[in-house]
Amino acid sequence: MAFRYDIRLSGSGGQGLILIGIILAEAIGIYDGKYVVQTQSYGPEARGGSSKSEVVVSDTEIDYPKAMKLDCLLAMNQKSCDDYYMDLKPDGLLIVDSTFVTQIPLPKAYQIPFTHMARTIFKREMVANIIALGALAKLTGIVSPKSLELSVLSRVPKGTEKLNRDALRAGIKAAEKAKKAFSPRIISEREDEDT
């Protein structure tokens, strides 16, 4: 079966989720050369101020570009986390901005304070999305770091290249740290021993 990887980036309008969806899709599609579809959907609920952006990656042409069961969900606020965590696959990856997401609905989630980092390290809340993008890239491995950096630099406003590159790298570092904090799962007793 063809490889397929479904990502949803969610939060509130103004958190720049569409932009990082485009950056991620261009990194994977243009620079890494895979098949990617990047999507925004709006329905009558769209007025609520929520925002979501989807990226589907495949090694063959994508027939159905709407995200199905998610391999990765980025939730930048509590509402989007609550609304969408059920769409994750059983082994799907949940990444939350712990600045706003305080109630984690799953036993395992990567909790990184993207917005807090943006405020304290960069004094610019607007780069929280780029920090999150760096973390997501590191945690999923879905895009090469070099492609991602090229794509970021091609899409951010002129004059903000260094800021955004630093934010991306800070996100990658934070993800490395978060990964280490998860100790490997040790199966001491096999649950299926009796069967």
Place this chain on the structure above:
Amino acid sequence: MAFRYDIRLSGSGGQGLILIGIILAEAIGIYDGKYVVQTQSYGPEARGGSSKSEVVVSDTEIDYPKAMKLDCLLAMNQKSCDDYYMDLKPDGLLIVDSTFVTQIPLPKAYQIPFTHMARTIFKREMVANIIALGALAKLTGIVSPKSLELSVLSRVPKGTEKLNRDALRAGIKAAEKAKKAFSPRIISEREDEDT
């Protein structure tokens, strides 16, 4: 059958086609309250410097968000016009930037010099996409002018609001003029008279 309207915005990278796709989708989805899916697809051919962005509008939830046969194609350069005009429905609407598209493959097309207008009226080539968006809105009638203006103002960089609003309105006006230039089709002799 449900109403569905498929639009493709095409040209070269840097012409801002993804941005106007998002603006159009948000105008229709958030402000007009219809169902919309806005999509970018990339495959191995993506490196060529071409860019396309799709917007699918419906009055019910959209199951298949990839544009199928097109109701409207905007082609901002010759290559995209050549590549995609075959995807139009028989009665589909072709709109071209006549600054760059000089060979028109169909008997009927709206030819408006978006980039030339951007250069001469606004001294800013970058607003060619917004002029085109205004024209497309007028020619398709798919979005209310008020919603579109709100959406433009929410998405363009701060400080460029007036420029972009003026560009949008210039596009609408150019489309009105282009519409008048098409005299109504008069069928003087029925081609199927003998059958």
